[in-house]
Amino acid sequence: MTEYLVLFVSAAIVNNYVLTRFLGLCIFFGVSKSLDASIGMGMAVTAVITVSSALAWLVYYLFLLPYQLTSLTIVIFVLLVASFVQLLEMVIKKYMPNLHKMWGIYLLLIATNCIALGVPLINVESGFNFLEALVNSFGSGVGFALAIILMASLREKLKLADVPKSLEGLGVAFILAGMLALSFCGFSGMISL
Amino acid sequence: MANLWKIFSKGIIQENPIFVLALSLCPAVAVSTTVVNAAAMGLAVMIVISANNISVSLIRKLVNPKVRVPVYIISIATIVTVIELTLKAFAPLIYKDLGVYLQLVVVFAIILARAEVFASKNRVIPSFFDGFGMGFGFFTAMIFIGVIRELFGNGTILGFSVFGSSYPPALIMILPAGGFILIGYLVGVYKIWNERIEKRSGAR
Numbered sequence: 001m002t003e004y005l006v007l008f009v010s011a012a013i014v015n016n017y018v019l020t021r022f023l024g025l026c027i028f029f030g031v032s033k034s035l036d037a038s039i040g041m042g043m044a045v046t047a048v049i050t051v052s053s054a055l056a057w058l059v060y061y062l063f064l065l066p067y068q069l070t071s072l073t074i075v076i077f078v079l080l081v082a083s084f085v086q087l088l089e090m091v092i093k094k095y096m097p098n099l100h101k102m103w104g105i106y107l108l109l110i111a112t113n114c115i116a117l118g119v120p121l122i123n124v125e126s127g128f129n130f131l132e133a134l135v136n137s138f139g140s141g142v143g144f145a146l147a148i149i150l151m152a153s154l155r156e157k158l159k160l161a162d163v164p165k166s167l168e169g170l171g172v173a174f175i176l177a178g179m180l181a182l183s184f185c186g187f188s189g190m191i192s193l
Numbered sequence: 194m195a196n197l198w199k200i201f202s203k204g205i206i207q208e209n210p211i212f213v214l215a216l217s218l219c220p221a222v223a224v225s226t227t228v229v230n231a232a233a234m235g236l237a238v239m240i241v242i243s244a245n246n247i248s249v250s251l252i253r254k255l256v257n258p259k260v261r262v263p264v265y266i267i268s269i270a271t272i273v274t275v276i277e278l279t280l281k282a283f284a285p286l287i288y289k290d291l292g293v294y295l296q297l298v299v300v301f302a303i304i305l306a307r308a309e310v311f312a313s314k315n316r317v318i319p320s321f322f323d324g325f326g327m328g329f330g331f332f333t334a335m336i337f338i339g340v341i342r343e344l345f346g347n348g349t350i351l352g353f354s355v356f357g358s359s360y361p362p363a364l365i366m367i368l369p370a371g372g373f374i375l376i377g378y379l380v381g382v383y384k385i386w387n388e389r390i391e392k393r394s395g396a397r
Contacts, residue, residue, distance in 0.1 A: 020369050022223040022294075026302060071278065074296050075270040082266065112266065112300045121293050167381040174377030182370035 004135045011139030014190055017115060018147040019181040023140075024115030028148055029173055031106070038152035042145025044106040046138065048088065049119050052081045053137035056120035057130055077120055078112070085111040115144060150180060197322045204326030205333065222372035224294050228351050231339025232332070233287045237276050237295060239328030242304050244272045246312040246324030253313050265308045270299050303327065341375060342366045 017023045024045070031041045056077050064070055089107045093100045110116050119140050123133040154176050163172050225231040248268050256264050277295055280288040288295070298304070307327055312320040343349055346366030348356045365371040 022369065022372075023297075025222075071274060074274050074277070074299055075267060078266055078270050078299050079263070082263070112302075112305070114297050114300050117300050118293055118297055121296055125293065164381070166385045167377070171377050171381040171384065174373050174380060176377075178370045178373030178377060181373055182365070182368070185368060185370060 004131065007132060007135050008139040008142075009190075011136045012143035012146065013184070014187045016143045016147055016184050017119070017140045018144055019177065019184045020188075021118075022114075023118040024113055024144055027106075027109055027113060027115075028144075028151065028177075029170065030109070032148050032151040032155055032173070035149070035152045035156055037106075038148040039145075040102055041106045041109075042141075042148050044103050045110055045115065045144050046141030048085055048107070048110050049116060049141040049144075050134065050138045051088075052084050052116060053120040053123055054130070054134055055084060056080055057123055057128075057133045060124050061130075073121070073124070077117060081116050081120065082111045085116070115140070147180070151177065154180070197319065200319055201322045201326035201329070204323070204328070204330040222369065222376060224291055225335060225338040225342055225372060226346065226367050227290075227343045228336060228339040230287065230290050231335040233280075233284075234291060234294065235328075235332030235335035237280070237291075238298055238301065238304075239325065239332050240276060241269065241272050241298055242307060242328040242331075243321055243324040245269050245304055245308055246320040247317055248272070249308040249312040250315060250317045250320035256313075261309075261313065262305070265305055265313075266299070269304055269308075273299050303331070338372075338375065338379070342372065346371065 011017070015021065018025065018028050027041060027045070032038050059076060059080060060070075060073065064073060064076065069076075085107055089100075089104060092107070093104065119137050123136055126136075128136060151173075155173065158172065158176070167175070224234045245265070245268055249265055252264070252268075273296065276298075277288075280291070280295065307324055311323045315323070340350060343351075344355060345363045348354060348360045348362050363371075366375070
């Protein structure tokens with residue numbers, strides 16, 4: 001039990017996928033302009049990553065590895081994640097229209113994203129078993145949500161600040177992310193896997 | 194010929210993928226801690242984007258527009274796999290350093306964007322130059338960032354000591370945080386520079 005907890009904390013905080021591994025930066029900078037949107041995005045990413053990496057793990061160990069097709073890993077994973085997200089979008093649109101109104105646009109943004117593809121690949125490369133992969137994926141989703149919500153709160157405060165004209169927009173967002181990453185460095189060494 | 198040069202050169206400054214389009218950010222920060230890794234990543238992206246533009250341009254009349262995005266993604270993923278296996282065989286150390294980021298080249302928005310915006314509408318040779326130019330712009334930006342980070346974070350360039358042993362390395366440049374902050378300032382500098390160029394050409 002403890003090892004799963006350690007894995008979770010490691011994925012969510014110590015080795016935060018956004019701030020120390022640079023995955024999912026496109027949506028991290030794109031959506032963190034408002035707090036509401038970033039909360040929705042954080043939840044959508046967590047749900048998608050957890051389910052799609054579980055699927056990817058099953059496909060890898062039940063299909064790719066026994067038939068020695070590991071050279072196809074990238075092609076299969078990309079298609080798997082993208083089509084899973086599309087399917088999820090269609091199902092939600094049909095059965096939960098309210099939820100779709102809130103989440104629909106985020107889902108499509110996740111379809112081809114570094115974090116949605118990176119986490120399944122890292123799971124497989126680290127040789128996690130199924131439960132470990134599940135915990136790692138969920139932890140990385142929570143870590144992403146934490147990072148993007150912190151970032152959105154900072155950027156909402158930033159609107160009141162007097163930023164040099166050349167750094168407006170993306171420039172200052174990167175510097176803020178740097179500060180955030182620096183504070184997350186404080187956690188390093190807390191857990192060593 | 195002049196036209197091809199124009200297509201090639203627009204990716205290097207005016208539309209430099211890292212600084213202007215803000216696409217494909219992940220690798221720029223993650224693997225740019227040394228010049229060698231940054232160059233390897235830049236080169237890989239340059240090859241993928243040129244090869245993918247060629248292949249998309251070749252099949253542009255065969256692909257039904259409704260399924261074009263999955264087709265492009267399969268094409269990109271195949272090229273990335275080829276590069277990954279090549280590096281694994283011939284440069285295992287660099288392969289290990291690049292790690293998962295090399296495989297993630299598949300989802301770089303810029304590659305899909307060039308296929309969609311340019312290669313799917315143009316002939317093979319201009320498409321190649323468009324991809325090559327964009328890739329080259331990415332490559333130069335990666336090397337630029339790699340040089341700054343290795344120089345200040347480690348006191349070396351390509352492993353050779355520059356400042357001598359009395360220089361205490363600024364560890365922050367190697368840390369993820371330093372990468373973020375550096376890119377933030379570079380985006381700002383780039384913006385000022387581009388504005389000046391525009392003002393000058395406007396005055397003329």
